Amino acid sequence: xxxxxxxxAVRATLMAILIxxxxxxxxxxxxxVRSVLGRATGxxxxxxVAAIIGATVGGRLLWRSRxxxxxxxxxxxxxxxxxxxxxxxxxxLDPRYAPTLGTALPTIARAVADxxxxxxxxxxxxxxxxxxxxxxxxxxxxxxxLALRPATAASASVDPAARRPAPRAITGPPASxxxxxxxxxxxxxxxxxxxxxxxxxxxxDPTVVVALVGSTVAVHGPGxxxxxxxxxxxxxxAPGTASMTASAPGDAPRAGELTATPDGDGWRVVVxxxxxPTLLRFxxxxxxxxxxxxxxxxxxxxxxxxxxxxxxxxxxPDDSGARRPPGPTVSPRxxxxxxxxxxxxxxxxxxxxxxxxxxxxxxxxGVQARTLRVGATTWAGAPRAAELxxxxxxxxxxxxxxxxxxxxxxxxxxxxxxxPGVGASETRTWRVATRHEGDSLAIDAAPPPPLDTGALxxxxxxxxxxxxxxRIGHAPHPPRDTIVRAAGRLGDxxxxxxxxxxxxxxxPQSGDDDDRVAGNGSTLPRDEHRLLDTAAAALGDAAKSLAxxxxxxxxxxxxxxxxxxxxxxxxxxxxxxxxxxxxLVVDLARVRLTGTGIPTTTLTVPASASDGAARLGRRLGAVxxxxxxxxxxxxxAPPAADSSDxxxxxxxVIDSLxxxxxxxxxxxxxAAAALGDAVDRxxxxxxxxxxxxxxxAAVxxxxxxxxxxxxxxxx
Amino acid sequence: xxxxxxPFVFATGKYQSGDWDAAPLVPANLIDSIARYTSIAVAPQGxxxxxxxxxxxxxxxxxxxxxxxFRLTTAEATTLRRxxxxxxMLFVDDHNHDVxxxxxxxxxxxxxxxxxxxxxxxxxxxxxxxFFAFPDGPPATSHELNGWGDNLVHAHLQAxxxxxxxxxxxxxxxxxxxxxxxHPDAKRFQSVDNTRFGVNIVVYALTR
Numbered sequence: 001x002x003x004x005x006x007x008x009a010v011r012a013t014l015m016a017i018l019i020x021x022x023x024x025x026x027x028x029x030x031x032x033v034r035s036v037l038g039r040a041t042g043x044x045x046x047x048x049v050a051a052i053i054g055a056t057v058g059g060r061l062l063w064r065s066r067x068x069x070x071x072x073x074x075x076x077x078x079x080x081x082x083x084x085x086x087x088x089x090x091x092x093l094d095p096r097y098a099p100t101l102g103t104a105l106p107t108i109a110r111a112v113a114d115x116x117x118x119x120x121x122x123x124x125x126x127x128x129x130x131x132x133x134x135x136x137x138x139x140x141x142x143x144x145x146l147a148l149r150p151a152t153a154a155s156a157s158v159d160p161a162a163r164r165p166a167p168r169a170i171t172g173p174p175a176s177x178x179x180x181x182x183x184x185x186x187x188x189x190x191x192x193x194x195x196x197x198x199x200x201x202x203x204x205d206p207t208v209v210v211a212l213v214g215s216t217v218a219v220h221g222p223g224x225x226x227x228x229x230x231x232x233x234x235x236x237x238a239p240g241t242a243s244m245t246a247s248a249p250g251d252a253p254r255a256g257e258l259t260a261t262p263d264g265d266g267w268r269v270v271v272x273x274x275x276x277p278t279l280l281r282f283x284x285x286x287x288x289x290x291x292x293x294x295x296x297x298x299x300x301x302x303x304x305x306x307x308x309x310x311x312x313x314x315x316x317p318d319d320s321g322a323r324r325p326p327g328p329t330v331s332p333r334x335x336x337x338x339x340x341x342x343x344x345x346x347x348x349x350x351x352x353x354x355x356x357x358x359x360x361x362x363x364x365x366g367v368q369a370r371t372l373r374v375g376a377t378t379w380a381g382a383p384r385a386a387e388l389x390x391x392x393x394x395x396x397x398x399x400x401x402x403x404x405x406x407x408x409x410x411x412x413x414x415x416x417x418x419x420p421g422v423g424a425s426e427t428r429t430w431r432v433a434t435r436h437e438g439d440s441l442a443i444d445a446a447p448p449p450p451l452d453t454g455a456l457x458x459x460x461x462x463x464x465x466x467x468x469x470x471r472i473g474h475a476p477h478p479p480r481d482t483i484v485r486a487a488g489r490l491g492d493x494x495x496x497x498x499x500x501x502x503x504x505x506x507x508p509q510s511g512d513d514d515d516r517v518a519g520n521g522s523t524l525p526r527d528e529h530r531l532l533d534t535a536a537a538a539l540g541d542a543a544k545s546l547a548x549x550x551x552x553x554x555x556x557x558x559x560x561x562x563x564x565x566x567x568x569x570x571x572x573x574x575x576x577x578x579x580x581x582x583x584l585v586v587d588l589a590r591v592r593l594t595g596t597g598i599p600t601t602t603l604t605v606p607a608s609a610s611d612g613a614a615r616l617g618r619r620l621g622a623v624x625x626x627x628x629x630x631x632x633x634x635x636x637a638p639p640a641a642d643s644s645d646x647x648x649x650x651x652x653v654i655d656s657l658x659x660x661x662x663x664x665x666x667x668x669x670x671a672a673a674a675l676g677d678a679v680d681r682x683x684x685x686x687x688x689x690x691x692x693x694x695x696x697a698a699v700x701x702x703x704x705x706x707x708x709x710x711x712x713x714x715x
Numbered sequence: 716x717x718x719x720x721x722p723f724v725f726a727t728g729k730y731q732s733g734d735w736d737a738a739p740l741v742p743a744n745l746i747d748s749i750a751r752y753t754s755i756a757v758a759p760q761g762x763x764x765x766x767x768x769x770x771x772x773x774x775x776x777x778x779x780x781x782x783x784x785f786r787l788t789t790a791e792a793t794t795l796r797r798x799x800x801x802x803x804m805l806f807v808d809d810h811n812h813d814v815x816x817x818x819x820x821x822x823x824x825x826x827x828x829x830x831x832x833x834x835x836x837x838x839x840x841x842x843x844x845x846f847f848a849f850p851d852g853p854p855a856t857s858h859e860l861n862g863w864g865d866n867l868v869h870a871h872l873q874a875x876x877x878x879x880x881x882x883x884x885x886x887x888x889x890x891x892x893x894x895x896x897x898h899p900d901a902k903r904f905q906s907v908d909n910t911r912f913g914v915n916i917v918v919y920a921l922t923r
Contacts, residue, residue, distance in 0.1 A: 356784045361782070366813060367782045367811050367817060369784070369816065371820075406733075406784045408732075424786070424788075425789075426731055426789075427784065429732065584740065584743035585743075585760045586743055586760070586899060587759070591750050591899070599752065667801075
């Protein structure tokens with residue numbers, strides 16, 4: 001092989017080594033750049049930047065080695081690397097020296113032939129390739145280390161999630177794997193059976209998911225890798241609600257967590273819509289996302305009882321011939337028509353009528369009862385509205401006086417998740433009259449008649465007069481003035497009694513009965529009237545005697561008046577009627593703390609209100625204060641343009657309002673609606689003041705309870 | 716800023732079915748006992764409140780009794796459910812003192828529907844010690860001891876609980892409605908006032 005041919009072979013090998021070196025360094029640098037930038041800026045941008053930097057590095061290395069294409073440079077490289085420094089290779093390849101070499105030519109040719117080019121090329125390959133390969137290994141190590149680090153705004157990743165669009169402000173900075181969320185809601189099977197449409201819907205990045213209890217809620221988030229999981233945690237501050245913490249598939253779930261599963265280029269958590277409002281919290285490192293699950297309860301059926309239309313009293317036929325009070329009389333051969341209209345929000349399953357027959361009363365064997373089911377109906381296809389109809393033969397009821405028939409319609413819906421919901425109509429009551437029911441009246445008890453109270457008062461006056469006479473007859477005798485005052489008081493009493501008797505004699509009612517005294521307004525029988533007239537005259541005489549302080553002369557007249565009053569009472573015809581007891585008004589001042597029982601404690605402070613209204617008000621006040629303290633936003637700037645401090649505080653306010661809304665859902669719907677509006681406004685960068693004002697107005701202002709009664713919010 | 720003291724008003728629940736007014740003397744008797752033993756500000760007369768009415772929310776404790784079916788209309792059940800959910804307390808007493816009776820069967824079913832399961836209330840519950848001490852649980856009534864009704868001496872009352880653990884519905888099969896159904900002035904004839912447990916119920920309702 002000639003020197004020229006060998007030089008060309010060495011050049012080709014050297015060029016291959018240099019190209020390989022440049023490629024390896026380019027790849028290494030690209031890996032490093034992609035690792036650093038990928039997690040922060042998204043995949044495409046990082047890839048482009050990495051390719052540019054890799055190409056730059058590789059091109060730079062190739063540019064530096066561009067002179068290797070010249071054979072004289074190759075000859076010099078070989079001469080230098082061989083250590084001979086004889087310039088045999090440059091001399092042999094340069095045609096200018098050929099005519100002058102003469103006898104030296106064989107020596108030069110031998111020196112070229114003796115050069116071990118393979119060894120030199122091998123050493124060069126080691127020097128050039130090994131560092132570059134090491135650089136690739138080092139770059140891979142860096143990329144691996146960066147992949148394990150939590151995502152930050154400044155980091156880079158090759159995560160496919162980086163290709164996702166930027167999340168909304170509530171979910172934190174870009175590259176979050178918990179935003180945007182896509183939620184697919186699918187109704188439970190029984191609602192689909194009932195033909196409720198749409199059976200499934202997809203919500204794009206919602207804040208609240210409102211769906212029927214038992215619906216399947218599939219939450220899909222972007223980005224894969226470790227760190228997303230879900231946990232349900234009861235919320236003590238708002239009984240009936242719960243929160244759920246979520247963070248990325250791959251991590252070992254902690255106790256009670258719902259593990260997110262990989263789903264395409266993201267992750268997926270599937271939950272059933274709970275019966276109580278529930279808060280979902282998704283966490284991905286420094287990113288968080290709140291989502292409220294607001295259930296719609298399947299309402300029980302609404303049942304209207306059409307027939308019987310009203311309560312009534314039935315009367316059984318009486319063959320005794322006794323006079324019966326007016327009212328519908330039924331025969332055991334009659335039938336009772338039962339009808340009801342049933343409506344449900346989803347779908348009906350079955351229904352029927354419930355008949356309770358009760359009889360008897362306390363004190364005479366007790367109340368007995370039995371229950372019948374009539375007109376049981378099962379609906380196919382889960383209709384939303386239906387009618388119930390049945391006929392009840394009274395002969396099957398063995399009706400008896402005093403029996404009470406209570407009828408209501410009952411229907412069940414097709415809810416196989418949280419039900420079935422049971423709806424019932426109002427209860428109609430048919431009562432069978434007792435045999436002697438028409439013989440009595442139920443009226444309020446009247447006060448004692450004047451004759452009774454008059455006789456009692458007259459007896460008291462007689463006793464007082466006798467007592468006065470005893471005082472007069474025994475020493476020491478009372479002074480004359482004392483006797484006059486005491487007798488005068490008794491005389492006044494007698495005069496008052498006489499006026500009351502006169503009121504009885506001349507009452508406001510008039511009577512046409514021949515047996516009664518006509519013309520003076522009295523309805524008293526003639527004998528009774530005469531006695532009362534005599535009593536009134538005796539009372540007047542007694543009053544006159546007492547007025548002049550002669551009790552001894554008054555006493556016989558008093559006794560005559562008392563005797564005639566008693567005679568009149570004996571003649572009075574009385575009806576003792578049993579009606580509702582009078583409304584008792586307790587004399588608190590008389591009985592206050594007169595009890596003799598020994599309590600175990602002294603009642604001091606009543607409990608404070610525990611309906612949550614006060615707590616809701618306090619929490620809302622705190623959130624409004626945090627909202628008012630937000631740094632001012634730049635005019636016309638979108639929320640994404642907020643400073644990091646304002647963004648963090650705004651997200652905190654939004655999260656607080658979201659949680660507050662969750663707690664208000666069960667107790668204050670108006671406040672919850674206003675809070676939801678406030679969240680939407682803050683997310684959109686609009687003024688939340690009107691919505692917060694509405695929320696403030698919807699939460700009743702409460703103070704510490706100092707009332708004897710426990711207080712809670714108005715309905 | 717303080718709020719004026721509001722007297723406790725004893726409310727009797729009125730429902731459409733059955734005989735809600737079967738024990739008209741009980742309210743006055745318990746009001747008398749509240750005044751007799753405590754310093755609670757109490758109205759001298761009770762009120763009757765419709766279970767379907769929003770007025771129900773004005774009263775912390777509502778008393779219901781009867782012999783006949785206790786069936787709640789949809790409106791009554793809805794209002795009562797909201798009332799109990801907001802901290803109200805319902806005391807229901809079976810005037811039949813009969814666990815096989817129609818009132819017990821219907822009332823327990825309706826109460827489970829609006830308030831959740833009814834369970835035996837332990838005799839160590841604070842309601843038995845919040846004012847007077849009843850170490851053996853609910854005091855027996857003369858109707859139980861005489862063997863009337865279901866011929867049982869019920870060792871426990873039943874209760875449904877609110878989410879915070881307090882009693883929202885107190886159910887009695889002991890017929891306190893008969894035991895306490897007399898004029899308050901007749902207390903002077905008793906060696907031991909048998910309405911003292913009623914005071915505990917009221918005190919518990921106000922301080923739980």
